[in-house]
Amino acid sequence: MNAAMKVASVLPSPVLRIMAFVASLISVTVGTLCLSLDRQIMSLGLPLPLVYSYSLPSTSPARVRISRSSGSSRPLPWGELAISLEDYYNASKRTLTFHEDEDGVVISPKSRSSASVELPHHSYITVSKDWRVQKFKAIMRGIEDTGKLVGGMKRRLDEGFWENQKAATQGDSGQGNILRLCACAVVRVKVGNKPYVLLTQRQLRKSRDSTFSGMWVFPGGHVDMVEGKMEGLSAAARREVLEETGLEVSGAKKLCTYQASLIHKSRGYLICFFSCDAKAGGFASAGEALSGVCRKEVGAAALIPETLFKHGIFSPELCSEFGSKEAAQMARDVGMGDFDGVLVEGNEIKNKKFSIEEIVGDGGEGARGGGIGMAHRWAAECFRNEGQSEGQSEERKKEN
Secondary structure, eight states, X not given: OHHHXXXXXXXXXXXXXXXXXXXXXXXXXXXXXXXXXXXXXXXXXXXXXXXXXXXXXXSSOOEEEEEEXXXXXXXXXXXXHHHHHHHHHHTTTEEEEEEEETTEEEEEEEEOOGGGOSSOEEEOXXXXXXXXXXXXXXXXXXXXXTSOBOTTOOOOGGGTHHHHHHHHHTTOTTOSXXXXXXXXXXXXXXXXXXXXXXXXXEOOOOOTTOSSTTOEEOSEEEOOEETTEEOOHHHHHHHHHHHHHOOXXXXXXXXXXXXEEEGGGTEEEEEEEEEEEESSOOBSOHHHHTTTOOTTTEEEEEEEEHHHHTTTTTOTTTSSTTTHHHHHHXXXXXXXXXXXXXXXXXXXXXXXXXXXXXXXXXXXXXOTTOOBOHHHHHHHHHHHHHXXXXXXXXXXXXXX
């Protein structure tokens, strides 16, 4: 405002002063928006030569175009940027849409009803080498355990979701662009009286068709079709935890959803995350708690102190290619850089201590020798927020 007034004050004509004032005010407004978006995007620490061009239409929310700089051949991390921009607009109850054109991708925030979203949700956009954006629409925003849509949305069969789900479960590889439904669980395990959170490392496989090979994830897997009917989501999460870790869990509280696309498999995943507790409590050690891990599915497992999640160390921004070292250092700074767990070697399960560096990796999602999957980083962040909300509720109860 002050800048606009200074520009207008040096002009002789009142009309020119008014025009200059309005033009300067618009420029300052757009500049402020650009600065906010720049800070939001660059807070990820992306050392990429990105070019941003902004427009601020008077009749619609701001649109931001993100395109690669000339001469740059490095793929743009659309998933990271999508998360950052989604967070930026969450407070104003807007959602983001992605439109591809010959110059790049236009990201447009649109108004949405706050009642239309039951669970926290993110879409992850990936880009192929030829810069063609592969996007699977978010078919679900809120999900009941029966698999029905909630939040005022109707079933959308135009994508053939349920037919594709059945075909994918039955192994029909002829279906293209299948959106598979998965269920995962953030499991609390008590060793002694201390609460921990279970992370598992997928078996390292060299096959190009393998998913999350060698990565650290929350236990989970595909939702099955049983006698032509879809398995309940929380039931699927509990079953997967039991199959992969040998732990029975209770509760299964809905946490968040996440949508990812895998270009090399021409397939997408809609993952439903739950938070739950292991039924058995008071294990004497991590080795005892994790003695039942599945040797075929799990390469390793570790118990992470629940308090570590409160520091946001497993957030999407930190546990990425450019933030993993910072995340590891943050864990070291609070004295929690090594964790008890088990390692699967052939038919043996051996006790092992894992470092935070082994878990967050050094190359982000898809890197060998560690790394936490993008969807699971998002779930970790939602789990942290859930813990903060529960803590605030407990404080209010004590005050009353």
